[in-house]
Amino acid sequence: MSHSSAAVSGRFIVLEGIDGAGTTTQTERLIDALRARDHRALPTREPTTGPIGTMIRQVLTGRIVVADDRGPRAPDWTTMALLFAADRMDHLDAEILPALRQGQIVVSDRFDHSSVAYQSASAQDPTAVAWIQQLNARARRPDLTIVLDVPEDVAAERRARRGHRAELYEQSAFQQRLAAFYRDLEKHYPGERIAHIDGRGTPDEVHHAIVREVDAVLAK
Numbered sequence: 219m220s221h222s223s224a225a226v227s228g229r230f231i232v233l234e235g236i237d238g239a240g241t242t243t244q245t246e247r248l249i250d251a252l253r254a255r256d257h258r259a260l261p262t263r264e265p266t267t268g269p270i271g272t273m274i275r276q277v278l279t280g281r282i283v284v285a286d287d288r289g290p291r292a293p294d295w296t297t298m299a300l301l302f303a304a305d306r307m308d309h310l311d312a313e314i315l316p317a318l319r320q321g322q323i324v325v326s327d328r329f330d331h332s333s334v335a336y337q338s339a340s341a342q343d344p345t346a347v348a349w350i351q352q353l354n355a356r357a358r359r360p361d362l363t364i365v366l367d368v369p370e371d372v373a374a375e376r377r378a379r380r381g382h383r384a385e386l387y388e389q390s391a392f393q394q395r396l397a398a399f400y401r402d403l404e405k406h407y408p409g410e411r412i413a414h415i416d417g418r419g420t421p422d423e424v425h426h427a428i429v430r431e432v433d434a435v436l437a438k
C-alpha cells in the first residue's frame with residue numbers, strides 16, 4: 219500500500235457476504251490497517267445509523283411490524299427494497315460522497331449488493347433483481363467489492379456464538395439461497411471489480427487476503 223496514494227483521491231470499498239461471513243470484523247480490521255499506514259479511512263455500514271437505517275434496524279429486530287390479519291409480520295420485500303434504497307442514497311449523500319471528495323478511503327460493511335441479494339431472495343420472483351437494481355441505479359459504484367464466501371453451516375455457527383436473537387433474515391434456508399447468490403454475484407454486476415475471498419480462514423488469514431485485494435486497487 220503506497221503512502222503516496224493517500225492524498226490522490228478517495229476510494230470506495232465494499233465488503234459483502236451472508237450473515238456471519240465476517241464483514242463487520244473485517245471492516246474494522248481493514249480500517250485499522252489503512253490508518254496504520256497513514257491513510258484517512260472511514261468505516262461505515264448498511265443499514266446506516268442515520269434516520270432511515272435506524273427504521274430498518276427496527277424492522278429487522280421486530281420492533282416495527284405490519285399488524286394485519288396475517289401479522290404481526292415484517293413488511294413486504296418491496297417495502298424493504300424501497301427503504302434500503304432510500305437509506306443508501308442518504309448514506310451516499312450524507313457520508314460516503316463527502317468523505318470521498320475529501321480523498322478518504324471509505325469502507326462500507328454492505329452496500330446495494332446486499333439489497334439485491336436479500337430482497338430478491340425474499341421475493342422469489344424472477345423480476346425482483348432487475349427492479350431492485352433499477353432502484354439503486356443512481357448509487358455510486360464501489361472501486362472494489364470483496365465477497366467473503368462462507369458456507370451457511372459455518373456462518374450459522376458463528377451467528378449462534380454471537381448470541382443475540384435471530385433477526386429477520388437469519389434463517390438457515392434463506393441464508394443458503396443468499397450464499398448461492400453471492401457465489402456468482404459478478405453475474406449481476408458486469409464491469410465491476412468484485413473479488414471473492416474464502417471467509418473460512420482465521421480472521422488474520424482473511425484480513426491478509428483482503429489487504430492484497432485493496433493494495434491492488436490503491437496502486438491504480
Ligand SMILES: Nc1ncnc2c1ncn2[C@@H]1O[C@H](COP(=O)(O)OP(=O)(O)O)[C@@H](O)[C@H]1O
Nearest residue numbers: 236237238239240241242243376380419420421
Ligand atoms: N474468520 C473468522 N473465523 C472465525 N470466527 C469469525 C471469523 N470472522 C468473524 N468471526 C466471528 O463470527 C461472528 C460473526 O462475525 P461478523 O464479523 O459479525 O460477521 P457479519 O458482520 O458478516 O455478520 C463474530 O462473533 C465474529 O467474531
Ligand SMILES: [Mg+2]
Nearest residue numbers: 241242243327
Ligand atoms: Mg455484521
